[in-house]
Amino acid sequence: MWIIKLGGSFCSDPRLPDWLSLVTQLGGGRIALVCGGGLLADEVRRLQTRWALDDLPAHNMAILAMVQNAYMLHGLSPALQPVSREADVPLVLRRGGVALWMPLELLRHQPDADTNWDVTSDSIALGLAQRLNAERLVVLKACDIDADMSVRQLVEAEVLDRRFAALAQQGGLPIDVLGGYQLDDLRALLLGRAPRLAGRHDRPVS
Template identity: 70%
Template sequence: MWVVKIGGSLCGDPLLPDWLRLLGQLGGGRIALVCGGGTLADEVRQLQARWDTDDLSAHNMAVLSMVQTAYLFNSLNPDLRLVSREADIGPTLRRGGVALWQPLELLRHQPDPATNWQHTSDSIALALARRLNAERLVLVKSCPIDPGLDVDQLVRADVLDNGFAPLARQAGLPIDVLSRDEGDGLRELLLYGQRGVGLGQPH
């Protein structure tokens, strides 16, 4: 089983339906799909800055932005099966579906070490992959990706969030970061288990 995270920045991208179609065609029974919050999460950041609200409320609002993005993805491709509980991912995959995860269980009444902007949907996807003992994590970004950069360098380049690298060092699974125009790279991964250039094991 793999976890694939599609960045919310692709919500307005004409390539988004192609990515979702690819996952629906080749990901059945093996993919748990995580959505970023996109412009909805950006609005949360702006509101927090405007009103100086606490990180706990911003975290919950950002999680709900991921939930809303999942509804968008499902509307664009109903073959992606919405699941609101982590426990439902496995059964959905066993039935041959793609599990489109809505992280409602991440809503918090009290802050914890992950309820801050150091941990965005990238780290949330990685944490999910670790909890599910996933074989691989694939992150799809709207920006160009230099294949020569490792995880730490991608964090410094603001491609991945600041909380990602420590989690990646503990994860022990391959992590691939693809740009919006590298759909063929994901296709190769799903069909053959490798692509021309990958990050491999994080370090």
């Protein structure tokens, strides 16, 4: 099983259909897709600042932003199979499908260590990968990614969220961070080939 985190910025990117097509063509039976909140999550941040909201309602609003974007992905690519419980992800994969995770289970009634902006969809996808004992996590970002940067450096550059590096230390699964121009590199990974560009981070933290 692989977890692929699709950055929410792709939801307004013309390259989105190409990425979805690749995932559905080559990911059957092994990929669970997680979508970020994108512009909807940015609006949550704006509203939180505007109304001085606590982190708990902002967290729940951001989770629902991820869910809304997942519904959009399903509308664009009906082959994706939505699941609202992470326990159902393996069931979809065993049937040969591509799971589209809607993280409704992460809505909270009380604040905890994860209900803040240190944890975004990047760390949420990593946590899912660790809980499901995934073989690999691939994080797709619409921006360009410097292939020479480590995961820790990407956190420092605010490409990945602030909790990501610490969370990655808790599990040794390979992590790849690819930019929006690296469609062929994801294709190579899915086909078991070495990617054309050196955008891989097999050691999660360095």
